[in-house]
Amino acid sequence: MSETAELAVVGAGPAGLAAAALAAGFGLDVALIDEQPGPGGQIYRGIETSPHAPGTVLGEDYWYGARPVRAFRRSRVRYLPSTAAWSLDRERELGLLHAGQARTLAAKRVILATGAIERPIPIPGWSLPGVMTAGGAQILLKTAGMVPHSGTVLAGSGPLLWLLAWQIGRAGGKLDAILDTTPKSNWRRAWPHLPAFAVSPYALKGLRLRLAVGRRFRVVSGVVALAAEGQERIEAVRWQGADGSEGRLAVDTLLLHQGVVPETNLAMAAGVPHRWEETRLCFEPVLDAYGDTEVPGIAIAGDGGGILGAWAAEETGRLAAVAAIRALRPDAAEALRPVEARARRALAHVERGRAFLDALFRPAERFRIPEGETLACRCEEIAAGRVIEAASMATGPNQLKAYLRCGMGPCQGRMCGLTVTELMAKARGVSPAAVGHYRIRPPVKPLTVAELAGLPPDPVGEGAVNRD
Amino acid sequence: MFRRQPETAATLSILVDGKPIPARAGESVAAALLAAGLSAFRRSPVSGVPRGPYCLMGACYDCLVTIDGQPGRQACQVPVASGMRIETKP
Numbered sequence: 129m130s131e132t133a134e135l136a137v138v139g140a141g142p143a144g145l146a147a148a149a150l151a152a153g154f155g156l157d158v159a160l161i162d163e164q165p166g167p168g169g170q171i172y173r174g175i176e177t178s179p180h181a182p183g184t185v186l187g188e189d190y191w192y193g194a195r196p197v198r199a200f201r202r203s204r205v206r207y208l209p210s211t212a213a214w215s216l217d218r219e220r221e222l223g224l225l226h227a228g229q230a231r232t233l234a235a236k237r238v239i240l241a242t243g244a245i246e247r248p249i250p251i252p253g254w255s256l257p258g259v260m261t262a263g264g265a266q267i268l269l270k271t272a273g274m275v276p277h278s279g280t281v282l283a284g285s286g287p288l289l290w291l292l293a294w295q296i297g298r299a300g301g302k303l304d305a306i307l308d309t310t311p312k313s314n315w316r317r318a319w320p321h322l323p324a325f326a327v328s329p330y331a332l333k334g335l336r337l338r339l340a341v342g343r344r345f346r347v348v349s350g351v352v353a354l355a356a357e358g359q360e361r362i363e364a365v366r367w368q369g370a371d372g373s374e375g376r377l378a379v380d381t382l383l384l385h386q387g388v389v390p391e392t393n394l395a396m397a398a399g400v401p402h403r404w405e406e407t408r409l410c411f412e413p414v415l416d417a418y419g420d421t422e423v424p425g426i427a428i429a430g431d432g433g434g435i436l437g438a439w440a441a442e443e444t445g446r447l448a449a450v451a452a453i454r455a456l457r458p459d460a461a462e463a464l465r466p467v468e469a470r471a472r473r474a475l476a477h478v479e480r481g482r483a484f485l486d487a488l489f490r491p492a493e494r495f496r497i498p499e500g501e502t503l504a505c506r507c508e509e510i511a512a513g514r515v516i517e518a519a520s521m522a523t524g525p526n527q528l529k530a531y532l533r534c535g536m537g538p539c540q541g542r543m544c545g546l547t548v549t550e551l552m553a554k555a556r557g558v559s560p561a562a563v564g565h566y567r568i569r570p571p572v573k574p575l576t577v578a579e580l581a582g583l584p585p586d587p588v589g590e591g592a593v594n595r596d
Numbered sequence: 597m598f599r600r601q602p603e604t605a606a607t608l609s610i611l612v613d614g615k616p617i618p619a620r621a622g623e624s625v626a627a628a629l630l631a632a633g634l635s636a637f638r639r640s641p642v643s644g645v646p647r648g649p650y651c652l653m654g655a656c657y658d659c660l661v662t663i664d665g666q667p668g669r670q671a672c673q674v675p676v677a678s679g680m681r682i683e684t685k686p
Contacts, residue, residue, distance in 0.1 A: 163654055165675050170653055177622040179603065228666075245655045255658070257636035257648030264652030267672075268598060272623035274631055277599040299601055360646050361635055380597055380635070391655070506650075506658065509642045538657035543650075574657070576668075 130586075133159035133206065135452050136222055136235035138213045138394065141169020142438045143430025143445035144241030145196045149203040150449040150467070154460050159206045159233060161213050161224060167197050169243055170263065171438045174271035185299045186270060187291070189333075189438070196442060215570030216240075216398040220425050225575060230583045237425050237452040240395050241445060244388035244431035247410070247491065248547050249284060250498040253356030254384065255506045262292045262385035275301030276381055281365050283307035283354055284385035286489045287334065292383070293341040304377055306341065307351045307367050309386065311492045321484035328481025329439075348375065352494060356382050386491040390432045393540055396568035399423055404561035407486055408435060409496065410546060411565050418451035419444055427451060436482060443475040497550050504551060505544040507537020515548055519555035525566045528552065538574045541566045598630050606631075608678040619676040626652060626659045626671035629682070636686040637661050637671060646686060 137148045140162035148160040168175040172193025183191055200207075208226065215223035221234045246261040253259065262282060268274040275296050282293055282303050293306055325331050341347070353368035366376045389410040392402055400421040402411040412434045419427040429448040430441035450468045453460050498504060498512035505515075510532050522528040525535070525548050534548055535541035541548075545566055553560040571580075600606065606618030610628060619628035626649045629637065636646035637659050649659035652672045659671040662683035671682075 163673065174622065179601075179620065179622070181603075245653070246651060255640075255645070255647060255650070257646050260649060261651050264649065264672075265598075267652045268627055268630065272620060272627035272631065273601045273603065274598040274627060275601060276597065278597050280597070301599075361648070506656065507642075509640060509645075538660075539655060542655045574668075 130221060130232040130234040133157050133233060133235045134456055135159070135237045135239065135449075136161065136220070136233055137239045137241060138162075138222070139169060139241035139243055139430070139432070140164065140167040140200075140207075140209070141171055141241060141243050141430060141441060142193070142196055143243070143432075143441035143448075144169070144239070145200040146442040146445035147239045147241060147429055147449040147452075148205045149196075149200045150446050151453055152203040152205045154453045154457060154463075156453060156456060157206070159208060159235070160200075161208045161211050161222070161233075163210070163212050165210050167200055167207070167209070168193055170267065172197060173267055178270055179273040186295055187298075190270070193438075212573045213394055214573040214575055216394050216426070217570075218399055218423055223570060225573070225579060228579055228582075230575065230579045232583065236456060238427070239419070239445070239448045239452065240426065240428045240432055241430045241441070242391045242394055242432045243441075244435055245391045245542055246385065247387045247389045247496075248543055249384040249386050249495060250502055250504055250512065250547050251354045251356065251384070251495065252502045253358065253362065255503055256356050256358050256362045257360070258358070258362035258380050259356050259382045259384065262288055262383045263388070265383045266292050266295070269295060269299060273299075275299045276383075277302050279304065279379045280381040280383065281305050281307060281377055281379050282383045282385075283309065283351070283365065283367070284495075285310040285491055286385055286387040287330075287485060288388070289385045290334070290337045290341055292385070293345060294337045297341065297344045303345045304379065305346045305348055307354065307365070308347060308349045309351045309354065309492060309495055310349075310489060312350055312370065314488050314490055317490070318484050318487035321481075321487055325481035325484035328484075329478060330481050330485065352492070354495070386495055387489055388431065388435055389546065390434060391542070392432065393542065393568050393572040395421065395426070395428055395432065396565070397570045397572050398426055400426060400428070402565065404559065405434070406559075406561075407490075409490065417447070419448040420451055436479060439478040440475055443471045443478070446471040447475070496547065497554055498547065504547045505532075505534035505537065507539050507543070508533040510534040510544075512547075512551060515551045516555045519552045522552075524564055525549055525552060529566060535566045540572055540574075541568065597633060600631055608676065610676050610678070610680040610682060612682045613684055621676070623676055624652075624672050625661065625663065625674045625676055625680070625682060628676050629671060629684070634684065634686065637684045639685045
């Protein structure tokens with residue numbers, strides 16, 4: 129028999145924590161499933177165990193995370209940490225894995241708060257040891273108090289790039305250079321959104337960060353090409369400026385970033401329709417005003433529904449919980465009204481300025497759509513050139529998967545999905561919307577046969593195959 | 597190279613390919629290996645080139661190591677424990 133819950137929330141970042149705590153407060157039987165050993169998601173990762181003294185190094189926006197985490201700890205949520213969700217079907221049955229033990233959990237409602245992953249940065253040499261994402265370096269700083277102190281370059285574009293540089297500076301770390309790949313032409317697109325951004329909560333903070341980083345580290349702007357060089361690991365980073373100038377630095381660590389995109393695998397596996405979002409260059413689930421998807425009983429909250437950041441995630445988490453509570457406790461409708469109104473007001477406030485950030489930090493095609501020998505798929509080592517060659521023969525990314533094995537490795541297309549879609553779209557001269565994404569099937573996380581075989585027996589399923 | 601800040605000194609020890617390296621309770625196996633200066637954790641099953649942690653958040657599967665005899669574990673997702681035995685294929 130499957131374990132049950134009225135509401136299952138996947139992900140213990142700001143959206144999942146807020147959703148779970150609110151629903152439990154209204155008396156729902158809530159299970160919160162999370163891969164990490166502690167709550168906070170990636171944004172507040174390690175908030176209960178961070179080696180940093182509260183209030184230092186990481187900045188006030190990180191330490192704010194202690195509040196939602198405390199509220200969650202006070203709630204009556206059934207918390208399942210260190211547990212991976214590897215499948216979800218339309219009947220809202222989740223496949224879980226904890227300490228090598230697989231099991232299932234069936235829920236009346238599911239809220240997916242799986243957050244974001246780093247957008248792939250397929251430059252030459254990006255699979256060499258020593259090349260890492262900026263998000264990864266930030267996790268090392270948050271959870272282990274580790275900072276780069278020599279031979280490190282940070283390259284790419286986006287708010288996280290500057291936040292990480294600022295945090296590294298505060299922690300006494302060293303960056304040999306910051307290579308900014310933000311295309312200068314983006315300013316033209318961002319300009320109309322500047323007034324809204326200027327009055328947003330991000331403007332002053334962002335400006336202050338940028339100035340502080342510029343005073344501390346060498347910043348090279350207008351970088352139009354990047355490559356990691358090395359045999360067994362990275363030995364140097366080479367770049368090219370818009371004016372044709374070239375640079376090269378010997379490094380042992382290269383940190384890359386060009387924004388984050390929704391982590392959609394579990395939602396896609398459950399059959400939730402997604403559409404290509406041209407302004408943000410990624411696939412986003414189709415959601416209503418509460419985050420409900422077209423699959424009955426499955427909602428999405430937080431960055432998994434579209435990148436809006438941690439503050440917005442908390443509010444979309446609450447809105448998804450409001451819909452779930454109302455569905456399961458019709459009597460609570462009246463009490464939910466002020467809760468919803470507050471969440472919508474707060475959401476409108478933190479959504480301001482987002483269009484400016486989306487336009488300004490839109491990554492250049494050069495850094496999204498690789499060429500030649502550059503790997504598109506890291507797991508199966510499929511070069512961009514091979515994807516382009518096969519693009520004319522395959523009907524879509526799925527058939528390409530069968531031809532080339534791209535997207536069939538353990539990451540299940542997380543590292544190559546967007547790249548392959550955009551490569552195919554460019555090769556055919558059509559929109560990524562027309563190409564679509566890999567069809568994602570469970571398990572969305574690799575599972576050993578032994579782990580799968582360890583699932584508790586299912587009497588209905590057994591009855592179907594054992595006829596005697 | 598990454599370095600631990602002084603106030604986050606190591607508190608325990610794990611065995612990496614038979615050699616003890618310092619680690620701090622609360623950090624991942626991947627963090628401890630990187631702090632010890634190791635960036636290549638395994639060989640790609642396709643061409644045999646070295647690979648190491650890339651995303652550190654459980655998405656890329658490039659940090660797979662053997663932990664206490666169990667192969668294919670994500671080093672970035674497993675917290676260190678005193679005496680843990682790690683095998684890499686750098």
